[in-house]
Amino acid sequence: MSPSDIDYKEVLMRAPVGMCVSRNRVIQFANPALEAMFRYGAGALDGISFEPLYPTAAEFARTGRRLLRLLGQADAYSDERIMKRREGELFWCHTSGRSLVSRNPHAAVIWVFEDLSAKRPVASGLSAREREIAALIAEGKTSKVIAKQLDLSPRTVEMYRARLMAKFAARTSAGLVHKLMSFSAA
Known part of the structure; x- marks a missing residue:
């Protein structure tokens, strides 16, 4: 052919x-x-x-x-x-x-x-901006890179990261990435 x-x-x-x-x-x-x-x-x-x-x-x-x-x-x-x-x-x-x-x-x-839903269920209770930032954190991007990509200040991204860490009870950024990747919307 x-x-x-x-x-x-x-x-x-x-x-x-x-x-x-x-x-x-x-x-x-x-x-x-x-x-x-x-x-x-x-x-x-x-x-x-x-x-x-x-x-x-x-x-x-x-x-x-x-x-x-x-x-x-x-x-x-x-x-x-x-x-x-x-x-x-x-x-x-x-x-x-x-x-x-x-x-x-x-x-x-x-x-x-x-x-990707079979591998990564959506976490409920997140705002639109939190979902957007969570997606970029899950990709391993730094706050500085996320800020540039979303046209935000790095400080604003850090505030969202802290809020996500609290919502997911994560102690470290690596822990947050793990929880975002494996969170089950039960």
């Missing part, structure tokens, strides 16, 4: 991970794995904004601003974040994207989503 014999749309349709193509943060095409992950029917994600897939409209807006800056620098982005299924259930998701139009990050992007 030569590369010219490959039906790339069929490859996307059969991919074992959620994939989609977006234009200006509106899903143009989603594969069945993405539709199943977010619990939408066939074709139901096509033509809709990513906003309903985020826990809140504010998180959608903040992530969009962050992606605009980061995709504009490297044309690729990857993180772990909390997303929302159609019925409202929150879950951890590894997300990777690559801009198809250099210097215009949201113009066209191919996205890959992997559901």
Whole structure:
């Protein structure tokens, strides 16, 4: 089989991970794995904004601003974040994207989503900002790096880190990372 014999749309349709193509943060095409992950029917994600897939409209807006800056620098982005299924259930998701139009990050992007909920249940009772900072702490990022990425002061990130440590009864940052990675929403 030569590369010219490959039906790339069929490859996307059969991919074992959620994939989609977006234009200006509106899903143009989603594969069945993405539709199943977010619990939408066939074709139901096509033509809709990513906003309903985020826990809140504010998180959608903040992530969009962050992606605009980061995709504009490297044309690729990857993180772990909390997303929302159609019925409202929150879950951890590894997300990777690559801009198809250099210097215009949201113009066209191919996205890959992997559901991490079996390995990392969502901690209940966290604010949107706490969830955002917890996700970056779980990636092992320092307060200084988190502050720069979220356009916050390092002191503000430290205050959130302390609040998270208290909520999870963690004595050290390493302990917090461990608890964030293994927390079970019982």
